Amino acid sequence: MNVLNWTVIISNLGEAIEQLAEIEHQLERGALPTPEQFEVQIQHAFHHLNFAWNARYVSTEVFSRLTDQQFHEWGAYPTDLETL
Numbered sequence: 001m002n003v004l005n006w007t008v009i010i011s012n013l014g015e016a017i018e019q020l021a022e023i024e025h026q027l028e029r030g031a032l033p034t035p036e037q038f039e040v041q042i043q044h045a046f047h048h049l050n051f052a053w054n055a056r057y058v059s060t061e062v063f064s065r066l067t068d069q070q071f072h073e074w075g076a077y078p079t080d081l082e083t084l
Helices: 006-028 035-054 060-064 068-075
Strands: none
Touching (some): 006 035, 035 068
């Protein structure tokens, strides 16, 4: 039985929330990003949301020794989520 790794999930959700809050505060201040800056910011938030989902069953030990391949796999949009 798979056990959710809440440490990995919380860490990545926190990073995504932090990035989204940064975007929100930037917009509220009227400091509008360029389209390229906005794309990078959103990619960063998605990256952490994807990690929270894709690495949700990975042990903290495995997560702490992340390989380049895992970085790309876990950072990609999940293939096991049904599109709404």
